[in-house]
Amino acid sequence: MSLVALEGLTKRYPGGVTALDGLTLTVEPGIVGLVGSNGAGKSTLIKILLGLLDASSGSAAVLNLDVATQGLAIRQLVGYMPEHDCLPGDISASDFVNHMARMSGLPSASARERTAEVLRHVGLFEERYRPMGGYSTGMKQRVKLAQALVHDPRLLLLDEPTNGLDPAGRDEMLDLIERTGTEFGIAIVMASHLLGEIERVCDYLVAIDAGRLLRAAALGTFTQHTGTLIVEVDERPDDLAARLQADGYVVRVDGSQVLVVIRGDATYDHVRDSVIDLDLALLRVEPRRASLEDLFRDAAPKEEAA
């Protein structure tokens, strides 16, 4: 069963802004990171998956249910944590989460029980009986997660769950998300503009930029070897590059580093010999690993991705 399946999904807002541009994608259950800079279309995608927004064209399915026609059935199985503040200040977390449980169709006794459990799960204890207006951002984020979990959904859609948290709060929230996903088997789609968070928690990554799909793959494949060798020398990198180029290698100079496309094991010998011939001091030779940032550096050179 696919978690999310998109087919040419496009969303144009009135006024001509294209938030999503022909997204086609299939995601398997797991903890899925949805990454992109602000305005890339992450929130729009999540709202379409929930049926809160209609797509302009294309189709989307969540848990094999069509977003356009089976919205109610999807929302029965999904928990949503919005990006923005959404908690009324004058009632307690306990009352609020209980009410949201009822809104998800739980009977009143079960709603009370689940509320207590889920608030404990997110780490809210005595505070739960106080009005939420006095809560810290960290506590509010926990309540927002709790209300999304209270009906035990099959899928959690989290929109910037660490928004506004300090580093410690960020760590706690990420731990909580990871535990929820790995230990309780709830699939998670988590939107974030911070690659570090996605790398830490997710096992699958979907990168979008300006409404287009940059890449979707298991997280491991992003950090595999790229087939490029980094050679760092103390001086004259251009001479080394020229020499290797003459030998038929594809070469690029980046500061004091020379990037060489590897062609078998002989490449290493070639680099060593060239360095000796040119009488340079060799500081470093290592295969280059791709980082998530590359993804955005290549695709959107002007944008600061992380």
Next chain:
Amino acid sequence: MTSAPLGGRHGAGRGGSIYDLGYRVYEGPRLGRRAAVAALLRHTLRTAYGLGRSARSKIMPVGLVLLATLPALLAVGVIVLFAQFAQSDAAAGAADALSPVRYSTIFPFTAVLVFLFSASQAPELFGRDQLANTLPLYFSRAISRSDYAVARMLGLLIALLVLVLAPQLILFIGRVLVASDVMTGLADELPQVPTALLVGFIIALLVGSLAAAIAALTPRRSYATVAIVAVFLIPNVFAAILVSLDIGLFGQLAVLLSPADVLDGVNAFLFDSRADNITVRRARLEGWTYLVAAAIWTAASLAVLLRRYQRLAA
């Protein structure tokens, strides 16, 4: 380091052990959309009367209901006194006939309280979720946008029915008990009940839907309260002026642009009594025009309300 308890470790996945203090899988019933709507209706009704809230939020709704029952309580008191001290049944009957508080006059007496109730409670029910941005949490659950609006509207309607019908009920009970015997009392009073219920329903529905539409369009509480009070108390003034100018049918129809006058007209028409409202009397319109006007006001308000919730961004 998280302060959350480490529940569910040691391989307790879905279907984890019972002694686990952390997250557990829910395997109980899911009642779905109908139950969710019913729960929202109940919650709305409780909120309208400040139940489960601070004492302060009970003052306004409960106080208004108590005030609204005052005329009926006074009338019943007077009837009881006359029944005890009057020389004859005929004298008591005459006193009863003179009493200004009857089923047909309860609404004119308490109209302002009904308007105030809607002005103070509708913003709470329709504005708060917009202001606090809570609507996306409702709309991302297994209810539709219309479900939400309908549940809230029904909650307000029932809350208003309590306010509108409580005085009628007191009057009814008082008159039945004061009669020479209960059966005669029932025989005298029961025929009035359907009319009282129907009029009460029309009043609660029109006032509720108009106040709801305004509150939904005006999330800021204080603005919404002022706007609702204004819509019930300002158009009457213009209607009164236009009608008294006596400029023909157009001037007379102006009375239908005032919801408060329309309700007075409906009340007088259905109870088949003379309206206390001078504007309504001067307009000399057929009684049924008020019914039609009430239906139009209500339908338009409900349409605006539903449309508002279809369009609100989530």
